[in-house]
Amino acid sequence: MPKITYVENNGKSHTVEIDKGLTVMEGAIQNNIPGIDGDCGGSMACATCHVYVKEEWYDKINEKSEGEDDMLDQAFEPNKFSRLSCQISVTDEIDGLIVDLPKKQ
Amino acid sequence: MIKTDALIIGAGPTGLFTAHQLNIIGLKCEIVDNLDKIGGQCIELYPDKPIYDIPAVPECTGEELTNNLINQLKPFDVKFHLNERVDEVKNEKGYWHVKTNNGTVFYTPNVIIAGGVGSFEPRKFTPKECEQYEGKSIFYSIKDKNIFKDKTVSIFGGGDSALDWAVELSANSKVNLIHRRDEFRGAQSTLNKVYELEKEGRINLFTKYQLKNPKGNGKLDSIDIQNENKEIKNLKTDYVLGFFGLIMQLGPIANWGLNLNKKTIEVDTEKFETNQKGIYAVGDICSYPGKLKLILSGFHEGALAARACFKLARPDEKYRFEFTTSSSSILKRLGKKSD
Numbered sequence: 001m002p003k004i005t006y007v008e009n010n011g012k013s014h015t016v017e018i019d020k021g022l023t024v025m026e027g028a029i030q031n032n033i034p035g036i037d038g039d040c041g042g043s044m045a046c047a048t049c050h051v052y053v054k055e056e057w058y059d060k061i062n063e064k065s066e067g068e069d070d071m072l073d074q075a076f077e078p079n080k081f082s083r084l085s086c087q088i089s090v091t092d093e094i095d096g097l098i099v100d101l102p103k104k105q
Numbered sequence: 106m107i108k109t110d111a112l113i114i115g116a117g118p119t120g121l122f123t124a125h126q127l128n129i130i131g132l133k134c135e136i137v138d139n140l141d142k143i144g145g146q147c148i149e150l151y152p153d154k155p156i157y158d159i160p161a162v163p164e165c166t167g168e169e170l171t172n173n174l175i176n177q178l179k180p181f182d183v184k185f186h187l188n189e190r191v192d193e194v195k196n197e198k199g200y201w202h203v204k205t206n207n208g209t210v211f212y213t214p215n216v217i218i219a220g221g222v223g224s225f226e227p228r229k230f231t232p233k234e235c236e237q238y239e240g241k242s243i244f245y246s247i248k249d250k251n252i253f254k255d256k257t258v259s260i261f262g263g264g265d266s267a268l269d270w271a272v273e274l275s276a277n278s279k280v281n282l283i284h285r286r287d288e289f290r291g292a293q294s295t296l297n298k299v300y301e302l303e304k305e306g307r308i309n310l311f312t313k314y315q316l317k318n319p320k321g322n323g324k325l326d327s328i329d330i331q332n333e334n335k336e337i338k339n340l341k342t343d344y345v346l347g348f349f350g351l352i353m354q355l356g357p358i359a360n361w362g363l364n365l366n367k368k369t370i371e372v373d374t375e376k377f378e379t380n381q382k383g384i385y386a387v388g389d390i391c392s393y394p395g396k397l398k399l400i401l402s403g404f405h406e407g408a409l410a411a412r413a414c415f416k417l418a419r420p421d422e423k424y425r426f427e428f429t430t431s432s433s434s435i436l437k438r439l440g441k442k443s444d
Binding site for chain 1: 146150151154222228231262263264284285286288290333349350352353368398
């Protein structure tokens with residue numbers, strides 16, 4: 001199973017194995033990672049699963065969905081590595097992915 | 106002070122059907138919601154998205170579902186208090202006194218929380234320094250546009266609210282429009298108008314910039330905005346408006362002494378009652394072993410909570426289970442003739 005690392009804003013790091021086919025948001029919720037809310041359940045309607053993808057990984061993950069940037073406008077402190085984790089699919093290609101979590105959702 | 110058999114917090118699908126169930130068994134209720142319209146998440150987040158798992162409804166949108174639930178409430182007299190958020194609750198001799206941010210006070214034996222994932226609040230600016238100006242020079246919604254006349258207003262955001270207000274206020278104010286990227290998500294026609302007004306010098310456009318911090322000595326004087334390359338611009342401004350959409354917060358309910366589990370409230374599965382007698386939680390906001398966050402589960406939870414309310418609202422009467430198909434008293438409440 002691909003391993004994903006979530007780094008909380010206070011520096012605390014969580015590396016977990018996530019089933020292929022899930023999203024990075026679902027992986028966080030199922031493993032009780034603090035700092036990702038996913039209020040709308042992955043329908044890209046709330047921007048509470050915002051993450052910063054580590055620069056070296058940014059071009060390796062699937063591209064942004066249509067409308068994802070519109071939602072990211074509403075996220076807390078977005079930057080050019082911002083993604084909604086509900087739109088990142090877990091595959092073998094992203095085994096080892098590291099995402100930083102924002103100060104708040 | 107409003108006296109009622111039950112107060113429902115939240116006008117989403119679960120709150121609406123719970124109101125129906127209360128009225129079917131002859132109880133009166135009132136509904137409070139922080140949004141300006143009925144429907145909750147179905148209306149605010151996905152009015153156009155189709156839903157496929159409402160029993161006996163193969164496909165409907167959030168808006169259609171809401172309209173049908175409102176129609177189902179038509180026979181009854183249910184009062185809605187929109188744009189109001191419930192702030193305080195205290196118990197006096199078995200009755201709950203519930204106060205909203207508008208000062209409305211309810212007096213009721215039953216409070217049903219059907220709050221979804223919380224109440225919708227505007228998303229705010231990041232810098233902490235903004236707090237001291239909120240409600241004075243920094244706003245997240247507009248109540249009286251006349252205060253901006255002949256002033257400089259800096260508007261942040263890339264959606265319809267930001268664009269609409271930029272166009273509208275440019276008639277009588279100096280307007281700066283600031284957005285974190287080049288693309289806007291508002292209506293193309295409004296965007297064209299913004300570009301036109303920019304050419305005419307009536308709107309100053311700053312894209313790829315975000316607010317760094319507000320400046321002033323008690324009174325807002327200017328703002329620093331910063332782009333991705335850390336370049337800073339200082340803009341003189343009297344007012345700042347932020348339109349970043351809404352976020353759901355549990356809000357004051359978190360301080361009511363209820364047993365919470367993350368952002369949800371623990372209930373039993375007989376009455377959907379919380380650890381406080383006479384306070385119930387139904388729909389997405391409640392949690393119990395096996396909880397499913399489906400609209401149909403909210404309907405079931407509301408139906409059972411409504412029966413539990415009967416006991417506290419009519420302590421001297423005995424609740425009798427009846428079907429809508431055959432009960433003459435229910436048909437009367439629905440305004441239908443019985444055979």
